[in-house]
Amino acid sequence: MLTIENLTHVYGNGTRALDDVTLNIPKGMFGLLGPNGAGKSTLMRSIATLQTPTSGSIRFGDIDVIKTPDQLRRVLGYLPQDFGVYPRVSAYDMLNHMAVLKGIANGKERKETVEALLNQVNLWPVRGKALAGFSGGMRQRFGIAQALIGNPQLIIVDEPTAGLDPQERNRFLNLLAEVGESVVVILSTHIVEDVTDLCPRMAMLAGGQVQLEGAPNDLIRQMDGRIWRGAVARDQVADLQAAHRVIATRSVEDKVVVTILADASPGAGFETSRTNLEDVYLAAVSAARKAG
Numbered sequence: 001m002l003t004i005e006n007l008t009h010v011y012g013n014g015t016r017a018l019d020d021v022t023l024n025i026p027k028g029m030f031g032l033l034g035p036n037g038a039g040k041s042t043l044m045r046s047i048a049t050l051q052t053p054t055s056g057s058i059r060f061g062d063i064d065v066i067k068t069p070d071q072l073r074r075v076l077g078y079l080p081q082d083f084g085v086y087p088r089v090s091a092y093d094m095l096n097h098m099a100v101l102k103g104i105a106n107g108k109e110r111k112e113t114v115e116a117l118l119n120q121v122n123l124w125p126v127r128g129k130a131l132a133g134f135s136g137g138m139r140q141r142f143g144i145a146q147a148l149i150g151n152p153q154l155i156i157v158d159e160p161t162a163g164l165d166p167q168e169r170n171r172f173l174n175l176l177a178e179v180g181e182s183v184v185v186i187l188s189t190h191i192v193e194d195v196t197d198l199c200p201r202m203a204m205l206a207g208g209q210v211q212l213e214g215a216p217n218d219l220i221r222q223m224d225g226r227i228w229r230g231a232v233a234r235d236q237v238a239d240l241q242a243a244h245r246v247i248a249t250r251s252v253e254d255k256v257v258v259t260i261l262a263d264a265s266p267g268a269g270f271e272t273s274r275t276n277l278e279d280v281y282l283a284a285v286s287a288a289r290k291a292g
């Protein structure tokens with residue numbers, strides 16, 4: 001559905017934020033993971049036609065996104081990382097205003113759209129409240145409502161669950177999953193669980209390059225049996241790091257739980273442990289760091 005080929009973006013100061021990115025993104029929820037600075041927002045903004053990449057192509061169905069951005073904008077819903085100012089305008093009035101901007105000129109149709117969306121994101125009871133007084137979770141649900149105006153075929157959400165409490169995060173992700181069945185939804189995040197829970201396919205970016213792509217379950221299976229965990233004394237960590245591919249360390253009381261990627265046991269006290277997507281992700285981040 002969405003085809004990105006050899007996409008490169010170099011900012012004016014010389015930063016190569018995207019470096020020859022090629023991705024095929026089908027219908028459904030697609031997770032885009034990556035550490036800070038990986039290039040996720042640059043990619044999202046390029047797909048959303050907010051900036052023109054240095055080279056490469058982006059196609060959505062029949063639409064050439066770079067040559068005819070207006071065509072894409074008609075079928076796009078976008079929730080940016082930073083939604084910006086929250087004015088002292090009610091949720092209802094703001095959504096209505098945004099529907100006007102999106103081209104829904106007919107008053108009756110607009111009223112129906114706005115009411116349906118406010119119900120869908122569960123903001124109907126607070127529709128008369130000013131956005132400025134909304135909680136983080138309410139703002140994100142409002143953000144989704146505005147992204148859904150006009151039944152978009154491509155929805156891009158950039159780090160939508162940052163700062164949400166677990167209950168709000170759950171509610172937000174369920175909402176996205178409901179919508180995501182029939183259209184392309186790209187969920188850009190550095191929260192691995194958001195992808196594990198929801199996305200049948202994913203990619204991981206680091207240093208502007210695609211490090212991994214596939215179904216989370218397949219990626220996990222490929223690493224199963226090679227993830228070893230053990231609790232060691234703090235002064236052993238440096239030696240382990242020198243000798244093995246340590247992908248994570250976590251302090252637990254007076255010990256450090258070390259996760260190592262290896263074909264055979266790295267030593268006494270280590271056991272193979274069930275691989276999870278976090279391991280896959282951290283292994284790819286550490287490989288990218290080494291390569292970079």
Ligand SMILES: Nc1ncnc2c1ncn2[C@@H]1O[C@H](COP(=O)(O)OP(=O)(O)OP(=O)(O)O)[C@@H](O)[C@H]1O
Pocket residue numbers: 011012013015016017034035036037038039040041042043190
């Ligand atoms: N306008 C800009 N001018 C110069 N460099 C930029 C600009 N925007 C982003 N960058 C740089 O490009 C790289 C990729 O940034 P980008 O924001 O796309 O990453 P990201 O994966 O979204 O990270 P984050 O999660 O921190 O937003 C970073 O090194 C960043 O500093």
